[in-house]
Amino acid sequence: MTVSRAINGRPGVGPEARAAVDAAVQALGYTPNVAARSLVTAHELRIGVIYSNPSAAFMSDFLTGVFEEASTRGARLTLLKGEDGRAPAPAAVKGLIASGVRGAILAPPLGESPAVLQTLRKxxxxxxxxGAYDVEGAICVRIDDRRAAYEMTRELIGLGHRRLGFILGNPDQAASAERLTGFYAAVREAVGVVTTIAQGDFSFTSGLAAAEQLLDAVTPPTAIFASNDDMAAAVVSVAHRRHLDVPGELTVVGFDDTSPAVTVWPPLTTVHQPVRRLAAEALGLLAAQIASGEPLGDRSDRVLDHEIVTRLSTAPV
Incomplete structure (x- = not known):
């Protein structure tokens, strides 16, 4: 019992006994038997977290939400990260499954990655x-992206802007299309609005290129709505380089309400997406499903509230 507590870092072992156990471990070259340990800890809630997202700010909030919820539930997390914004290889996903996890949480955009989903479903x-939509056999936790984008676009139109630029997110994510649909829905309700669209992928770098494209137009927009804060921060950077006053000469808004929204100047007006709560809710619902032992069925959606946060990057025309 003493040796077990010492090896696993549990309390109740004196410093002399712990030192003796550590010395014996080193002398014998002992390593734990993962297979045997999994039999002992089979009752533990072990969850895999699979992620690969170009926005460090989004992932910071996402992982914080997962960690905090896991801590309250006594869950053990195993992280698997895709490199360079790509999904992890199927072999890596299979390795995660083999480690004994009892469920998996997918950060966007991996909730819509066919390769990852196929491996997990098997x-x-x-x-x-x-952040995913209509994923068969998965719990989807998200906000209403279409409504959120609609409301933000209405804010811009209400400020008198009639030349609007929009920067799309990752084309492989349903949320990107939903945000564009919401943008167009608001535009159709107004008179005399001219739109210009540029493609991004939710990364700061893509936002730089998109901003250059929009501002190089013959008649550039007076307001740019970027599909996340990283890209909106990039727009502000390009505007500063061009000596454009934000918001005096160019209004800029974002989406997510992550740290870039308050670390650029001026701070961004943005859609607050409760990323931490989304992640925590996903883990809680997943834990409940695992505990029930019942199959989920086709799909299950949970939609959380969003809000428009007004800061200093917006102004009337």
Whole structure:
């Protein structure tokens, strides 16, 4: 019992006994038997977290939400990261499954990655996907992206802007299309609005290129709505380089309400997406499904509230 507590870092072992155990471990070259340990800890809630997202700010909030919820539930997390914004290889996902996780949470955009989903489904692993839409056999936790983008666009039109630029997010994510649909829905309700669209991928770098494209137009927009804060921060950077006053000469708004929204000057007006709560809710729902032992069925959606946060990057025309 003493040796077990010492090896696993549990309390109740004196410093002399712990030192003796550590010395014996080193002398014998002992390593724990993962297979045997999994039998002992089979009752533990072990969840895999799979992520690969170009926005460090979004992932910071996402992982914080997951960690905090896991802590309250006593869950053990195993992280798997895709490199350079790509999904992890199927072999890596299979390795995660083999480690004994009982469910998996997918950060966007992996909740809509066919390769990742196919591997997890073959293992019949319970799934929760944050920011995803209509994923068969998975719990989807998100906001109403279409409504949020509609409301933000109405704010811009209400300020008198009639030349609007919009920067799309990752084309492989349903949320990107939903935000564009919401943008157009608001535009159609107004008179005399001219729109210009540029493609991004939610990264700061893509926002720089998109901003250059929009501002190089013969008649550039007076307001730019970027599909996330990283790209909106990039627009502000390009505007500063061109000596354009924000918001005096160019209004800029974002989406997510992550740290870039308050670390650029001026701070961004943006859509607040409760990323931490989305991640925590996903873990909670996944834990409940695992505990029930019942299959999810086709799909299950949970939609959380959003809000428009007004800061200093917007002004009337």
């Amino acid at each position: 293992a019949r692993l319970p799934l929760a996907a944050v």
